[in-house]
Amino acid sequence: MTATTVPATSGTYTSDEMMSIAAARALSSGQRCFVGIGLPSTAANLARRTHAPDLVLIYESGTLGSKPGRLPASIGDGILAETADAVISVPEVFNYWLQPGRIDVGFLGGAQLDKFGNINTTVIGDDYADPKVRLPGAGGAPEIAASCGEVFVVMRQSTRSFVDKVDFVTSFGHGSGKGDRERLGLRGAGPTLVITDLGVLRPDPETSELVLSQLHPGVEIEQVKEATGWALRVSDELSRTEPPTETELATLRALKEA
């Protein structure tokens, strides 16, 4: 496609804001969403306060239906329990709510993501026993990635984070391609959407390889390719992300400042 005119508003918001807003738009009212802290939590809270007021937020600390008025500082922020429909124990979160498939969307971040949507949050480097960088580890992510109806990933894009093959599979995406999830008996659809600060990637229906399907305003294809550690393919139906509306931006900023 040819270069698109940069919208006049592009100077007034950051690429991180565009990422959070694009991620929020992917969520619908009434969906039950398992929310990780950081970028996923920002997006999910923004969605609930804009177009998806009945989005059900579930945090692994044991809250169903949290309605925080500001962004929680961590999954254990007291505001999540105080505003929840129900507060439950941690075994209950995983055994009664996640495992049987009661949650529609798992919203995850990660340190590394590969072209089949596998996520690494464990170690950087080839040697698990002697890692270059020791990351926090799995947390709830492996089972969130396996058991939610589908998974949305939100991550800043760079060649360091978007790699051909992750150093460690902490959370299974599409393995090494189409059919791997079914072979393993994983019930959810896995990553269906990867939202970055540059655009949106979706798995190719034939191969499950992530392809560029949407560009944020002012971003060019080459720029995204340069920020990707594999030979990124571009969808035939590449589209442009609508720039943030004033309401989206104002709501996002208010959430962050509250």
Place this chain on the structure above:
Amino acid sequence: MADIVSLAEGVGRLVHDGDTVAMEGFTHLIPHAAGQEIIRQRRRDLTLVRMTPDIVYDQLIGAGCAKKLIFSWGGNPGVGSLHRFRDAVQNAWPVPLEIEEHSHAGMANRYVAGASGLPFAVLRGYRGTDLPEHTDTIKQITCPFTGEQLAAVPALNPDVSVIHAQRADRAGNVQMWGLVGVQKEAVLSAKRSLVTVEEIVDELEPVAGQVILPHWAVTCVAEAPRGAHPSYAQGYYERDNAYYEEWDSIGRKRDSFESWLREKVFTEVSEEASFR
């Protein structure tokens, strides 16, 4: 009946060198005061168990109390890395740290199995991940009824579990509410237990959503006001988010961590510490 003891006495009686120690509190009611008392009493060779080894275990690991960590997520929540944990794993400082790594679902189920008196738990987990390759305590099992492939993880039965709760009465009945994480399971899976509380009261007034641990299921109770700080105790004080940020700079360097140890753990000797 649970014994009401001082924190120093509780740690002295229940936590021994070489023990497997679980300290739980999922983001809320994290037993920080007890953790620092374990450092103060210079326990060594502990196998530390905790789903989220955050600041409380960064301190114990940095102080050289641990030889092994069984966990599922080791970060500073909302901030970033645990630098003492990373230094131990990457550079074996101050002592080598063996790790046994799980997911939250796996850890939670290991406690449930332990509390239930079962040898293992079964869950739909770990499939396709690299964790089973590195963690011996994750095995596959075939459902005898459906043939489905599932994960099996062994029960956790710590020598001692330590938790923090809001209140206990004088008989040692323990009351907690808010996010209760996996604390009940941690206590019921352990051979011995130490519960620190914000206050000991004559009568436990019921609170919505409360969890009660009866006095006969708890070994020792110790009063430790603000014992969960910098985490929080619902109904008592808020999470000290600034401290989590501050820990990032304290824990980042060995010398700043050691100054913290000297000044905050070994110098600020509380009355309990004179127990030894």
